[in-house]
Amino acid sequence: MTYDLAVVGLGYIGLPLAQQAGAVGMSAVGYDISAQVVADLMAGRSHVDDVSDADVAAMRAAGFRATTDPSVLGRSSTIVICVPTGLTPDGDPDLGSLREAVRTVASQLRTGTLVVVESTSHPGTTEEMVRPLLEEGSGLVVGEDFHLAYSPERIDPGNRSYTLHNTPRVVSGCTPLCAKHAVAFYSRLVETVVVARGTREAEMAKLLENTYRYINIALVDEVALFCDKMGIDIWDVLHCASTKPFGFTAFSPGAGIGGHCIPVDPRYLAVKAETEGFSFRMLSAARDVLGRMPRHVVQRAADLLAGEGKPMRGARVLLLGVAYKPDIADTRESPAFAVARQLRDRGALVSYHDPYVPEFVCDGLPLPRCEELADGLAEADLVLLLQDHSCYEPARLARAGCPVLDTRGRTAGATVTLL
Ligand SMILES: NC(=O)c1ccc[n+]([C@@H]2O[C@H](COP(=O)([O-])OP(=O)(O)OC[C@H]3O[C@@H](n4cnc5c(N)ncnc54)[C@H](O)[C@@H]3O)[C@@H](O)[C@H]2O)c1
Structure with a gap:
């Protein structure tokens, strides 16, 4: 069995992606290291707010399956990595899951595959960390043997107006050809694709969007503290x-x-x-x-x-x-x-x-x-x-x-x- 898409990491980002792929007629498989997540999905149970049990049942009926077997990655024309990029207990960036997922992808990578990273990270991650891990682990070369792209997810859990489909999608590639392949892939899934100059611009755009919220919330919080002191509503x-x-x-x-x-x-x-x-x-x-x-x-x-x-x-x-x-x-x-x-x-x-x-x-x-x-x-x-x-x-x-x-x-x- 071959697949149009393999999603690595079936959480808040990966599961809706697999769902949307199925909705536009792609054959999709999900790979996750969590046996519990895989068992739940195979039993028709969703663990993600925006995807209901009925949605999972519909995905299953359309051929979607979840697995802990990484060999499905070697049978997929596009692989999208959606694993967590959280913080360590000390509050520092934790790229452990992303590194592990990329190594797994490298071990299965075949010529002609498009690999996309959707996980949020600092500018330079795709070029400086993902690319060497994929090339060294597979013996293949980006831009020649396979394509590597970065596309930040913008999903807003609970938002019924803006979904994966109608939220404009920023896409970037390590080479112009990589970007072209990524644009072709996302154009099937979303209404609007915006092409970034390079992967670092796309990575930075995602951080800017969320930092904008972070700083503006802090600003209004500080205004609230001041208003409290002044007796202002x-x-x-x-x-x-x-x-x-x-x-x-x-x-x-x-x-x-x-x-x-x-x-x-x-x-x-x-x-x-x-x-x-x-x-x-x-x-x-x-x-x-x-x-x-x-x-x-x-x-x-x-x-x-x-x-x-x-x-x-x-x-x-x-x-x-x-x-x-x-x-x-x-x-x-x-x-x-x-x-x-x-x-x-x-x-x-x-x-x-x-x-x-x-x-x-x-x-x-x-x-x-x-x-x-x-x-x-x-x-x-x-x-x-x-x-x-x-x-x-x-x-x-x-x-x-x-x-x-x-x-x-x-x-x-x-x-x-x-x-
Ligand atoms: N949740 C959001 O609202 C949101 C929005 C935009 C971007 N993002 C970004 O998307 C990424 C994924 O976030 P999420 O909220 O979907 O995470 P999540 O925790 O909901 O799901 C991640 C899944 O990846 C699996 N996983 C972990 N390591 C793996 C590995 N090595 N191989 C395969 N599977 C693995 C986990 O078992 C889990 O099921 C993060 O970088 C996050 O910052 C999240």
Whole structure:
């Protein structure tokens, strides 16, 4: 059996890619080192928010299969690498999975194959790390025997308007011919392909996009801290500033940033800059501000409890929404971890409600889960809205029998305080 596409890494990026390939009539196979991920997909179970079990069943019916056997890579005309590029426990870029995946691809590589990296990384990764590993591991040469490209994924989990298909796709190649092959491949999958000058420009474009969000969120967080000190309503400030029809894009303050991208990608940029002897001052300032937000939220919570004559120690604090963004189940790098940790450190009895997250373990200790929102709202001493999942209707929160600290600025009422 031969395949049009082999996806390496079947997570938030890889699985929707395999799905889209099937939808346009490509034969697709998925290779993953996780036996659990493969078994789940083969049994029709999805572990990715944007792909339902029914979607996986449809993919399976159309011929998709997942496997831990890397030999499928040698039978695929295009191989796209979608493995994680996270951080080490010390907060440094961790390219271990990407290196391992590239070595696996190299061991199976055949003449004529197009290899694409979609994983986010610092500029130079494709040319300086991926290319030599592929060439040395396979004995083949880029641009002559096989094609190598970089195309950053822009998927926004939970976004129903912009999908893989209608989000413009940046594509680059190590040689003009590599780029041409990559453009031909992505043109079948997406509406708009944008060709970057080279792989470093495409890698940097991805980091710029996410660093832009990182720095602007930090900016509005710092404005919120200043407004708090001055007694100014940050939400009204944002409402007013947002009416400017040009030159201003609103970002919201909150307990912090989360997910696999926004807190992670700027670190890749910062560390690469350091190795080049370049000091990226915006990044360190933003990191500092973002790191202060969980503490600020916890202090605001303590102040609200004090206003009720209650100490933080022993107070029942209910966290609403522990995922890192609305209406998804992903808790990776969620600011809820830092908030829960600091509340616990101050002696609070912390529980959580999140319809999407069945278990939330912070520092090895699971937080008690509130199953019924109504019960949680009735029993808590303080409710802390961290994530505005659509189930958290403002009117319902406004009727809670205790103070509500809303870090998303969407609720109003006598018992509600906005961050
Ligand atoms: N999640 C997002 O919203 C998003 C958006 C844009 C870009 N990205 C980038 O896409 C990349 C993938 O992220 P993700 O969120 O899909 O990750 P993920 O953790 O959801 O999935 C990655 C998958 O790769 C598998 N894997 C790990 N090492 C492997 C190996 N050596 N060989 C084969 N499979 C391997 C894992 O088992 C896992 O199933 C990252 O670089 C990320 O920064 C993510």
